[in-house]
Every structure is written in C-alpha cells, then in structure tokens.
Amino acid sequence: MAEQLLIHDDEKLMIQRAYRNLLRSLKDKMTTEDKKNIRQAYELAVQAHSKQRRKSGEPYILHPIEVARICVEEIGLGPTAVVCALLHDVVEDTDVSLGDIKIQFGEKVSKIVDGLTKLDGTYDVEISQAENFRKVLSTLVDDVRVVLIKMADRLHNMRTLGSMARHKQLRIAAETSYIYAPLAHRLGLYNVKTEFQDLSMKITEPDAYHQIAQKLQETKKDRNNYINDFINPLDEELASLNIPYRIIGRPKSIHSIWNKIKVKKIPFEEIYDLFAIRIIVDVPAKQEKSACWQVYSVVTDVFHPIPERLKDWITTAKSNGYESLHTTVIGPKGRYVEVQIRSERMDEIAEKGFAAHWKYKGVKPNGQNVYDNWLDSIRDILDDPDKDALDFINDFKTNLFNEEVYVYTPKGEMKILPKGATALDFAFHIHTEVGYHCSAIKVNNKLVPMGYKIDNGDQIHVTTNKNQKPNEAWLKMVVTSRAKSKIRTALKEDNKKRAEDGKDALIRKMKSMKVDYEEGADFLVKFWGFKSRFELHYAIALGDIDIIHEMKKFSVENGKLMLISQENFIKSDHDLQKTISEKSALLKGKKQPSIFINGEPGDQYNYSLASCCNPLLGDDIFAFITTASGVKIHRTTCPNATNMMANYGYRIMRADWANSSDTEFVADLVITGLDSGPGVIEKLTNKISTSLGYNIRSFSIEGKEGYFEGKVSLIVLNIDQLNLVINSIKSLEGISSVTRVE
Numbered sequence: 058m059a060e061q062l063l064i065h066d067d068e069k070l071m072i073q074r075a076y077r078n079l080l081r082s083l084k085d086k087m088t089t090e091d092k093k094n095i096r097q098a099y100e101l102a103v104q105a106h107s108k109q110r111r112k113s114g115e116p117y118i119l120h121p122i123e124v125a126r127i128c129v130e131e132i133g134l135g136p137t138a139v140v141c142a143l144l145h146d147v148v149e150d151t152d153v154s155l156g157d158i159k160i161q162f163g164e165k166v167s168k169i170v171d172g173l174t175k176l177d178g179t180y181d182v183e184i185s186q187a188e189n190f191r192k193v194l195s196t197l198v199d200d201v202r203v204v205l206i207k208m209a210d211r212l213h214n215m216r217t218l219g220s221m222a223r224h225k226q227l228r229i230a231a232e233t234s235y236i237y238a239p240l241a242h243r244l245g246l247y248n249v250k251t252e253f254q255d256l257s258m259k260i261t262e263p264d265a266y267h268q269i270a271q272k273l274q275e276t277k278k279d280r281n282n283y284i285n286d287f288i289n290p291l292d293e294e295l296a297s298l299n300i301p302y303r304i305i306g307r308p309k310s311i312h313s314i315w316n317k318i319k320v321k322k323i324p325f326e327e328i329y330d331l332f333a334i335r336i337i338v339d340v341p342a343k344q345e346k347s348a349c350w351q352v353y354s355v356v357t358d359v360f361h362p363i364p365e366r367l368k369d370w371i372t373t374a375k376s377n378g379y380e381s382l383h384t385t386v387i388g389p390k391g392r393y394v395e396v397q398i399r400s401e402r403m404d405e406i407a408e409k410g411f412a413a414h415w416k417y418k419g420v421k422p423n424g425q426n427v428y429d430n431w432l433d434s435i436r437d438i439l440d441d442p443d444k445d446a447l448d449f450i451n452d453f454k455t456n457l458f459n460e461e462v463y464v465y466t467p468k469g470e471m472k473i474l475p476k477g478a479t480a481l482d483f484a485f486h487i488h489t490e491v492g493y494h495c496s497a498i499k500v501n502n503k504l505v506p507m508g509y510k511i512d513n514g515d516q517i518h519v520t521t522n523k524n525q526k527p528n529e530a531w532l533k534m535v536v537t538s539r540a541k542s543k544i545r546t547a548l549k550e551d552n553k554k555r556a557e558d559g560k561d562a563l564i565r566k567m568k569s570m571k572v573d574y575e576e577g578a579d580f581l582v583k584f585w586g587f588k589s590r591f592e593l594h595y596a597i598a599l600g601d602i603d604i605i606h607e608m609k610k611f612s613v614e615n616g617k618l619m620l621i622s623q624e625n626f627i628k629s630d631h632d633l634q635k636t637i638s639e640k641s642a643l644l645k646g647k648k649q650p651s652i653f654i655n656g657e658p659g660d661q662y663n664y665s666l667a668s669c670c671n672p673l674l675g676d677d678i679f680a681f682i683t684t685a686s687g688v689k690i691h692r693t694t695c696p697n698a699t700n701m702m703a704n705y706g707y708r709i710m711r712a713d714w715a716n717s718s719d720t721e722f723v724a725d726l727v728i729t730g731l732d733s734g735p736g737v738i739e740k741l742t743n744k745i746s747t748s749l750g751y752n753i754r755s756f757s758i759e760g761k762e763g764y765f766e767g768k769v770s771l772i773v774l775n776i777d778q779l780n781l782v783i784n785s786i787k788s789l790e791g792i793s794s795v796t797r798v799e
C-alpha cells in the first residue's frame with residue numbers, strides 16, 4: 058500500500074459526515090465519559106486505518122464507522138459497543154496491539170475487541186464449519202455483544218460484497234446463511250436475519266432472486282391496493298377502541314417467498330400471502346395483553362378467522378423473546394391474510410431482539426431469563442468433550458435454533474423443550490435419574506412409546522423403575538443433546554462392565570488352553586478384524602462370538618494359537634447361520650430375494666432386507682453384519698449408511714442382486730399434489746392398480762390447505778417397475794411430486 062492511498066480532502070469530509078451521523082444515532086444515550094471514549098476510539102481507528110482501503114476503493118475507516126452505526130440503529134446497542142465496533146479491525150490489521158487498547162479503554166473493551174479479532178479467522182477454509190461454530194459460540198457465552206457486533210460487521214460486509222471475487226462471495230454467503238442467519242434468528246434479530254438470508258440468496262441463487270424481486274416490483278401496485286382494501290374497514294372499527302395504534306402492510310422477504318415456492322411447489326403467481334398486516338398498539342406494559350386481544354376481537358369481527366392459525370406468543374413468549382399475537386383471516390377475494398398484533402415494546406423486541414430485550418428487562422416477569430436458559434444450554438453443548446464434529450452440528454441445529462414446545466408436568470409446571478423432542482427427552486429434562494430409570498410414559502393419561510414426539514400443551518407423566526436402564530435403542534428415541542450425552546455416558550459405563558465380563562471369560566479360556574493371554578488376545582483381534590481388544594471382549598460378552606465353540610478352530614503350539622483349518626471354520630459358522638436364516642424366512646413367510654454377498658451366493662449367510670430403506674431389485678446395495686440379527690441388506694442411499702460405513706467399516710460386505718428373481722418387494726412412495734377433492738385417491742389407485750396392474754398394500758392420504766400428501770405402499774418386482782410407476786403418477790394432472798421413501 059503506497060503513499061497515493063493517502064486520504065483525499067473530499068474523502069475526509071465523507072468520513073467526518075459518517076462520524077457525525079453515528080453520533081447523531083446515539084443522541085442522548087451518551088454520558089460525557091462515553092463521548093470522550095468514542096472520540097478517542099474514532100481517532101485511533103482513523104489513525105490506524107489511514108493507509109488502508111476496502112476492495113471497493115473507499116477509505117477503510119468508513120467500514121468500522123458504518124458497523125458502529127448498524128450496532129446502534131439496527132441492533133440497538135449502546136456506547137460501549139460503538140467503541141468496540143470502531144476498534145474491531147484495528148488489532149487484526151494494524152500496528153495497534155490489544156495491550157494498547159486495554160490501557161486506553163479498559164478491560165471490558167479490550168476483551169470484546171479480542172473476541173472480535175478471534176472470530177475473524179472464520180473466513181479460513183482450513184477450519185471446518187463445526188469449529189467455526191464452536192468459536193462463535195464460545196465468544197457468545199463470554200459476552201453476547203461480541204457476536205452482536207460481529208453480526209453488524211457481517212451485515213456491512215454482505216451489503217458491500219459486490220467488489221469481492223465470486224468464489225469469496227460464495228464462501229461468505231454460505232457461511233452467513235449457515236451460521237449467522239440462524240444465530241440472528243435465535244437472538245431475535247429479525248431484520249438482520251431476513252437481510253442475511255436475502256443477501257446470501259442474491260449471491261447463491263441470483264436468477265431466482267432477481268426474478269422474485271422483479272415480480273414483487275411488478276405486482277406492487279395491485280398488492281398495495283389490496284392492502285388498502287383490507288386495512289380500510291379495519292381502521293374504522295379500530296378507531297372506536299380509543300387505543301393509539303398504527304397499522305402497516307409489510308411484504309415478506311424474497312428468501313421466504315422463495316422458500317414457499319420450493320416447499321409448496323407452486324409458482325409465484327399462486328402465492329397470495331406475500332405480505333403480512335401488522336397492528337401495533339401504543340399502551341403501557343400493563344395494558345398490552347388486553348389491548349392486543351381487543352384488537353384481535355375487532356379484526357375477527359371484520360374478517361373471518363382460521364382458528365387453527367391463532368398463535369398466542371403474548372401469554373408465553375417464544376424462546377428468543379418474541380411476543381406477538383398472530384392470526385390468519387380470510388380477506389377480500391377470499392384470500393388468506395396473516396395479521397400480527399403487538400405493542401410498540403413487543404415490536405421493538407421483535408425487530409431488534411436481544412439488545413431491545415435487555416432494555417425492557419423486568420417489564421415482563423416471564424420474559425426475563427429466556428436468553429439465560431439458552432446460553433446455559435450452549436454451555437452444556439460446548440462442555441461435552443465426547444462429541445464429534447457432526448454430532449456437534451446436529452445438536453446445535455436441533456437444540457439451539459429450533460422452535461420450542463411447551464409441556465407440563467403432572468403438577469402443572471411448564472417445561473420448555475426444543476420442537477421435535479420426545480417423551481424420553483422430557484424424562485431426561487426432568488432429571489437424569491428419571492431418564493435413566495424411565496419405564497413408561499403417559500401423555501394426557503394415555504400410555505405412549507418413549508419416542509413419542511411431544512406437542513404443545515401435553516401433560517406428561519413419567520413412571521420409573523429401579524431396574525430399568527438405558528440401551529442402544531434409546532439413542533434413536535431422543536433428540537436433545539442433554540439426553541443423548543446422558544444415554545451415551547450410561548451405555549459406555551455399561552459396555553465397560555460388559556467388556557470386563559467378556560475379558561474374564563476369555564482369560565479363563567486362554568488359561569485352560571495354556572495360551573498367553575496378551576498374545577492370544579491380540580491374535581484374535583486381528584483374526585476377527587476387531588479394532589481393539591475392547592471390541593473383542595465386548596463381542597464375547599454379547600455372545601456375538603461364542604468362545605467355547607469358536608476356540609475349537611485353533612490349536613496351540615508353543616503357547617500360541619494356530620488356526621486348524623479355514624474351511625472347517627467357515628462351514629461351522631454357516632451351519633449356525635443357516636438355521637437362523639431359515640427360521641427368520643419362515644417367520645416372515647415370504648421368499649428371500651437372491652443376493653450375492655462378497656461375490657458368492659448369499660444363502661450361506663443369514664441375510665434379510667433392512668426395513669429402514671427397503672431395498673428392491675436393482676438398487677445399489679451393501680451387506681452389513683449386525684451383532685444380533687445376521688446380515689442386513691441396505692441401500693447405499695440408506696439414511697443410516699453413512700453412519701454404518703463411518704463407524705463399522707469392518708462389518709460391511711459387498712452385495713449384488715442375483716440376476717433373476719421373482720421375489721416381490723415392498724416400496725413406499727410419498728405423493729404430493731393439489732387436493733382436487735375426494736377423487737384423488739381413486740385417481741391414484743386407478744392408475745397404479747387398474748391401468749398399470751400393481752398391487753397396493755396400503756394407502757393413506759392427508760389434506761391440508763388445498764394440498765394433499767399421500768403415502769402408498771406397493772408391491773413391485775424391481776426398480777424398473779417402480780420407476781415406471783413413479784413416472785406415470787408424475788404425469789397425472791395436479792401431482793407435484795412423487796418420491797420414494799429413503
């Protein structure tokens with residue numbers, strides 16, 4: 058960077074104007090001390106960045122000034138944040154050290170600036186997303202302001218991304234939508250989240266973005282007319298309430314419209330709720346709730362409401378602090394219109410989130426510690442040392458970003474769990490011991506499976522039994538990281554104990570054979586392809602390896618094990634498996650398809666098709682040796698495949714379909730489309746069974762808001778037949794998608 062980059066006079070004016078603008082945004086929120094600090098921070102930043110320019114060519118200092126302004130005006134932060142925002146790139150990019158900042162501005166500011174500097178590495182490609190998460194989250198629990206200022210920084214960078222190289226734009230956009238948008242949502246920064254999503258989409262899906270933006274522009278006039286038609290009759294009635302209010306029609310974000318187009322599979326023209334009506338009342342905190350319900354009453358007098366769409370987040374705020382009353386009504390021309398009713402205070406919290414929430418802390422007793430709980434759960438996740446990176450991201454997504462469900466104990470105490478949580482999660486939420494010994498769960502007085510997904514308002518009663526303990530299957534019945542890590546810990550303890558038993562048995566056996574235990578065990582680990590002695594011991598304890606029987610394959614020479622004969626070993630093994638295989642075939646009462654395993658006819662193995670992915674002739678498949686139920690054949694696209702391959706690679710064998718087979722397979726399809734009335738089922742069954750001639754085993758259909766989702770189980774001989782069915786259903790009128798269930 059050479060001398061020619063020195064700042065010109067006109068640029069100096071621009072910088073001073075930006076700075077004055079920043080001060081104006083703080084208005085009367087500053088003490089004399091604050092003013093002095095901000096001035097000093099500004100001067101230090103101007104000095105430090107004096108030789109830098111941004112990619113766009115403008116003086117670098119405009120960036121920290123703008124970030125500080127966003128902190129104040131768009132996120133609602135105060136003077137300390139402004140000082141930190143002004144200094145946020147100083148340590149990273151210039152000669153100023155953290156020590157200098159500490160001396161000049163004190164401990165608090167230097168800590169936040171330090172956090173911001175550490176977060177800056179998140180552009181680094183070498184670092185995985187999971188590690189990025191960890192970094193962001195650890196600074197978040199130290200001081201939330203670090204992340205809030207980082208949001209402002211990212212927002213300004215996203216707004217000015219145009220001058221970056223395309224590949225950098227893509228990377229930053231991906232990271233923004235992956236980490237920062239959900240975090241902004243969780244911190245209640247609604248506007249920031251929306252802008253993150255829109256700006257990311259503009260980069261990753263430019264065509265779709267511009268198309269929707271253009272269509273929004275083209276339809277703007279019509280929409281405004283419609284909004285006026287909607288608002289006018291309301292206005293008259295609302296005025297009679299004598300409550301100060303304002304009413305606005307807000308268009309939805311491009312990203313959320315795009316989502317709707319993708320999820321509902323309908324064109325832009327068919328989306329009517331492109332906007333929401335918001336009615337904001339200006340009343341003291343004590344009258345908010347009743348004022349909002351009065352407004353609700355007026356709205357539903359004028360327009361007919363859809364009762365299922367009523368959402369009351371005033372009585373119980375969302376976990377990110379959001380409070381509002383939502384309803385959907387049938388507006389003019391029979392179109393659905395979403396109406397949001399809230400107070401000015403609620404509106405500020407809804408738009409600015411965290412910082413605004415702090416400002417009103419204490420106004421509403423039940424909203425006080427929503428963030429404390431959340432920060433605690435982040436600490437929980439950060440603290441679990443056993444977690445691998447993938448688990449970490451999964452937990453993060455389910456536990457920290459999701460919406461919540463509100464449920465009750467038998468005594469009526471409310472508990473908040475992440476949406477999707479199960480009855481067993483609830484048991485662990487109550488207490489670890491309750492979880493460990495949970496033997497039965499009743500929801501609203503009815504017995505439910507432990508994996509039952511709990512719903513808002515459920516009253517849950519857990520019965521415990523001292524002899525009950527967690528097993529492997531429980532891991533699949535929970536989603537919260539707390540329950541998962543507790544179950545894992547219990548299983549580990551349990552496995553350790555079991556492995557000890559297996560080890561004892563092996564030691565006894567080796568002793569009687571006069572084989573040195575250490576050497577013998579290592580030999581067997583290798584022979585059977587285990588990863589460790591622990592696994593060998595464990596398999597013995599589980600009975601996967603019957604040592605009395607298996608050890609007959611070995612002779613002992615000079616205290617060492619020797620294999621007697623490979624053939625005998627395979628034969629004896631298969632005799633055993635064959636009987637199990639015959640039994641299970643009998644049980645199922647249906648013929649096994651012919652499959653080659655490791656290149657040989659598979660009937661020597663006890664194999665069966667996995668029920669998780671229902672493979673059918675023609676699918677890519679592999680064989681997996683289970684501990685208890687022989688060999689299972691899975692599709693390579695099975696949702697469990699990655700896990701099996703990653704963790705139990707040694708149990709995987711090649712599998713191929715034998716060329717011809719007259720076995721029948723069950724395949725499940727999910728069909729969605731426009732609900733054209735009661736004829737839908739008939740139309741589909743006609744197509745599948747009458748005109749194509751396939752047998753349907755079961756059919757269920759569910760309609761919602763003009764759409765239906767149907768599940769069909771049908772019987773086919775191979776993948777070609779299934780594809781034929783899929784394609785012919787797709788060609789039917791009104792069908793939007795046909796997918797095979799993975």
Ligand code: MN
Pocket residue numbers: 120145146210
């Ligand atoms: Mn920056």
